[in-house]
Amino acid sequence: MDKRESCGNSVAFKQPHGTQIEFTEQKQELSKRTANTGRRTLSHSISQSSTDSYGSVGSGSSEDESSPRDRSQKTHQGLSDFCVKNIKQAEFGRREITNAQKEMPALMVLRKGAGGEKPLAGAKVLGCTHITAHTAVLIETLSVLGAECRWAACNIFSTQNAVAAALAEGGTPVFAWKGESEEDFWWCIDRCVGAETWQPNMILDDGGDLTHWIHKKHPSLFQNIKGVVEESVTGIHRLYQMSKAGRLIVPAINVNDSVTKQKFDNLYSCKESILDGLKRTTGVMFGGKQVVVCGYGEVGKGCCAALKALGTIMYVTEVDPICALQACMDGFRVVKLIEVARQVDLVITCTGNKHVVGREHLERMKDGCILCNMGNSSSEIDLGSLQTAELRWERVRPQVDHVVWPDGKRIVLLAEGRLLNLSCSTVPSFVLSITATTQALALIELYSAPEGRYKQDVYLLPKKMDEYVANLHLPTFDAHLSEVTDEQAKYLGISKHGPFKPNYYRY
Numbered sequence: 001m002d003k004r005e006s007c008g009n010s011v012a013f014k015q016p017h018g019t020q021i022e023f024t025e026q027k028q029e030l031s032k033r034t035a036n037t038g039r040r041t042l043s044h045s046i047s048q049s050s051t052d053s054y055g056s057v058g059s060g061s062s063e064d065e066s067s068p069r070d071r072s073q074k075t076h077q078g079l080s081d082f083c084v085k086n087i088k089q090a091e092f093g094r095r096e097i098t099n100a101q102k103e104m105p106a107l108m109v110l111r112k113g114a115g116g117e118k119p120l121a122g123a124k125v126l127g128c129t130h131i132t133a134h135t136a137v138l139i140e141t142l143s144v145l146g147a148e149c150r151w152a153a154c155n156i157f158s159t160q161n162a163v164a165a166a167l168a169e170g171g172t173p174v175f176a177w178k179g180e181s182e183e184d185f186w187w188c189i190d191r192c193v194g195a196e197t198w199q200p201n202m203i204l205d206d207g208g209d210l211t212h213w214i215h216k217k218h219p220s221l222f223q224n225i226k227g228v229v230e231e232s233v234t235g236i237h238r239l240y241q242m243s244k245a246g247r248l249i250v251p252a253i254n255v256n257d258s259v260t261k262q263k264f265d266n267l268y269s270c271k272e273s274i275l276d277g278l279k280r281t282t283g284v285m286f287g288g289k290q291v292v293v294c295g296y297g298e299v300g301k302g303c304c305a306a307l308k309a310l311g312t313i314m315y316v317t318e319v320d321p322i323c324a325l326q327a328c329m330d331g332f333r334v335v336k337l338i339e340v341a342r343q344v345d346l347v348i349t350c351t352g353n354k355h356v357v358g359r360e361h362l363e364r365m366k367d368g369c370i371l372c373n374m375g376n377s378s379s380e381i382d383l384g385s386l387q388t389a390e391l392r393w394e395r396v397r398p399q400v401d402h403v404v405w406p407d408g409k410r411i412v413l414l415a416e417g418r419l420l421n422l423s424c425s426t427v428p429s430f431v432l433s434i435t436a437t438t439q440a441l442a443l444i445e446l447y448s449a450p451e452g453r454y455k456q457d458v459y460l461l462p463k464k465m466d467e468y469v470a471n472l473h474l475p476t477f478d479a480h481l482s483e484v485t486d487e488q489a490k491y492l493g494i495s496k497h498g499p500f501k502p503n504y505y506r507y
């Protein structure tokens with residue numbers, strides 16, 4: 001059951017349409033979710049994010065092969081508190097960041113909207129996220145809003161080296177490069193955390209590794225930390241577990257379950273990037289091909305919509321009758337994977353579950369069947385069952401392997417079963433802008449909340465903030481919102497200025 005608390009927020013920003021959201025004056029509904037309430041089942045390891053690959057197309061990795069750890073580098077300002085692949089790439093990285101800014105309007109509005117105010121003045125944010133042009137825009141927005149930041153990568157493959165260099169050149173201590181080893185990964189986090197003269201008071205995490213590391217290695221830092229903002233399913237799962245066990249010692253905001261994350265990142269981002277990932281890796285024409293999508297949640301819905309538009313013959317597998325019924329009514333045949341395994345040309349997993357595609361399915365698949373995963377876990381496809389003596393693996397191009405059966409049958413495995421779009425294509429900046437803005441607001445909220453508003457628990461952002469994030473992105477489309485009259489507001493029992501829906505509304 002959802003517990004709800006009434007609370008006020010302490011930040012004020014201009015809306016794109018000129019009105020101002022005054023979080024200080026408003027009492028708002030805040031969903032506080034306890035550890036054991038109605039969430040989907042999760043089963044990721046703490047370092048999932050460190051090994052999942054993430055889109056980093058365009059980030060060069062062919063430069064100097066020596067480890068950045070062995071090299072002494074300095075910025076033009078003479079700073080050396082960073083570790084990136086090659087600081088000389090900063091200029092190129094800066095251009096990438098400038099381009100990304102254009103597609104991230106809400107963060108730019110936040111910068112301007114603060115009107116010289118620094119809602120994050122005094123904040124010392126320790127971050128662990130993918131280091132791409134999009135996150136660079138977020139990091140630099142936090143700096144404009146007054147925060148000091150130190151950053152490490154949450155993933156060993158995803159760093160755009162030039163962007164990391166540009167961030168370092170711009171004065172943010174960054175510890176990350178593309179192709180870190182597992183050991184490098186933890187070394188970077190430790191260097192990021194372990195600055196002797198700098199103590200964090202906020203954490204922005206994606207995957208939970210940073211939070212986990214501080215708990216394990218530097219627990220005393222939590223005395224100063226006002227809160228954690230976490231984006232990923234994996235990290236949120238850990239936080240809820242800690243909360244349930246009474247081991248969570250600071251408040252945390254769950255960005256993953258914000259409407260502005262789930263309904264945009266999961267659905268629209270996947271709808272566009274599934275095709276990009278498939279085209280870049282296979283070059284196959286999909287019109288008329290038979291495709292099965294496992295899981296009809298947000299990601300599955302996006303993938304199905306995109307592929308249907310190409311003229312594919314679509315099947316869906318589901319365990320949940322509600323999602324199965326949605327798939328039926330959207331015009332998809334709901335089947336068991338085993339029933340269609342022989343005939344399909346493409347299998348896409350997006351369940352967040354493990355071993356959804358097993359050896360029994362793989363045995364039936366036809367020669368040339370393409371297999372890929374869009375879910376967060378790289379265990380949706382039982383790859384272990386493909387690592388047997390009689391099967392031969394052939395790397396045919398980056399991120400594309402053929403698994404060859406003794407009779408010559410080939411299964412085309414993309415991105416080694418990791419997230420296809422994040423491994424093999426780019427993700428639309430505009431969608432990431434929505435999530436990044438939510439992260440920034442969550443940080444501001446936790447940082448500026450009066451003592452006692454947030455306890456040692458995991459919270460969702462107030463719906464008012466979700467609406468605010470959406471509002472900031474509307475001008476891009478020249479969208480004109482209607483306004484409720486006083487009479488209509490009274491009739492619906494809502495405030496004229498929102499929130500427009502109750503917390504249980506599902507969109």
Ligand SMILES: NC(=O)c1ccc[n+]([C@@H]2O[C@H](COP(=O)([O-])OP(=O)(O)OC[C@H]3O[C@@H](n4cnc5c(N)ncnc54)[C@H](O)[C@@H]3O)[C@@H](O)[C@H]2O)c1
Pocket residue numbers: 040233265266269270294295296297298299300317318319320323350351352353356374375376377419420421422
């Ligand atoms: N690739 C990306 O860019 C991206 C973006 C967002 C989320 N994700 C990840 O994608 C996964 C799915 O996200 P979502 O928002 O769609 O989640 P969701 O919970 O809305 O949907 C998952 C669906 O899979 C179904 N399912 C579970 N086990 C199944 C099984 N054995 N067979 C068939 N169906 C099964 C569930 O009933 C559910 O409807 C998560 O792991 C999430 O972290 C990926």
